[in-house]
Amino acid sequence: MVKFSVKDLNIWFGQIQALKNVSLGIEANEILSIIGPSNSGKTSFLRMLNRLNDLSPGFKTKGSLELDQEDIKKIDVEDLRKRVGMVFALPLPLPLSIFDNIAYGIKMHGLKSRAKISAIVERALKQAYLWDEVKDRLNVSAFKLSGGQQQRLCIARTLAVEPEVILFDEPCSGLDPISTAKVEEAMLKLKKDYTIVLVTNNVKQAARVGDRTAFFLSGELVELDRTEKIFTAPGDQRTDGYIRGKFG
């Protein structure tokens, strides 16, 4: 089943074109990895999916982008962002306690029952493999956690909203290998229930977790295929060059 369907997507920030005629489909319950050098448009693409680009000055777009066969511009933007969650490149806890970070989304959506909120917070923290480390200090500031813990907190915060799709924007760029492994483990478990789009600078990470991998270069989609295929027999020379580390 196709979750996201993208056709001839072009976007601009002021005079600069960040994406050029990108067309692709994202399947439900897959992990789609997006790789490519800096400025290749992969993060801009990701931020299209939850309309976060709308916040950037001078942003313009052309082409079609559908979630479950519905034009995302026709979906109420807050509803869209409930359905399409995001984990950012750097761990970005809100200046609140651990508990309130996780509870923030559902509270904003109007959930009042203290018991239900607590249950959701616990479930989300368990899903992100953080519960055991923080269960005794839920009222401590989220900034007291280590970087890796903070990033898992951000994943838990996204999960608490129960989205259908989770966007990961280079989620491990600031993390050590052990924290990275934990985040990757969480992603692989999550794909059963969620559709995951992972933008990463780490080619090996794409190879480890992605079902399919897309290679972006200068705002264009060069190639999209099953991950084994991309890493063993890429169809395009530029893809081959990038994953071998010849440029980028």
Place this chain on the structure above:
Amino acid sequence: MRNTRRSQKIAFFFLFLATLLIVIPVGLIVVIIFQKGLPAINWQFLSDMPRQGMRAGGIYPAIIGTLYLVLGAIVFALPIGLLAAIYLSEYAKDNLLNRIIKLAIVNLSGVPSVVYGLFGLALFVVFLKFGASILSGSLTLGIMILPIIITTSREALESVPQSFREVSLSLGASKWQTIRHIVLPNAIPGVLTGTILGLGRAAGETAPILFTVAAFYLPQLPKSIFDQAMALPYHLYVISTQVPNVDEKVRYGTALVLLTLVLFMNLVAIIIRYNFRKKKKW
């Protein structure tokens, strides 16, 4: 090598000198006011009505008048200023009109206070028929400190990291929820700084209250916001220039009370701000 060290020493000397040039006059003013004013301060001076044509007795009505005026100015200017700042920093698009508005607000804080006084006289006292009253004076002072409050509040709002807004929005919160629950709580210390500056200025200005509220001599307390009132800065002006043979220590005593009042209000605001900062979690 030796040259670098020498130019560093010279630079340090001038930087230090400049700082000293600022600190010494301020320090002197405070010392002189304390030295000459302190002997006048006693309970009667603070709690009694002025007597013998303001040459004796106390300055109680002027203290109360100034407190009312400052309170009125803040009650009027803080909510309006904060709301305007939220609009300008969070909602207003970056276009020519809004840039002109922002520039105009910054420049308004440079307008001489006597101009505000004249404006208050025309609008509140005459046109709206509030008369010379605490209401007119408070509104005039409020308008005078609005630019300070708007500018500092805007800076405070804009210094809240953009990433917090993105995170909040990405979780499906609305723009207003993001402002209300994330941006505003983290901007409060900065907003209070603006309020501190505004308070001090409102308490100390003479010109805006000259035409709109200040009574030359009124040995009773105001009964409503439509009454005239005495105020410390104007009282100080009156006993220094308009009334002959006022004892020097009465004048300096009045100055000392005004100074202490402003410092005390600032102190309260600083303590509030400190407590918010302590809670700040990033």
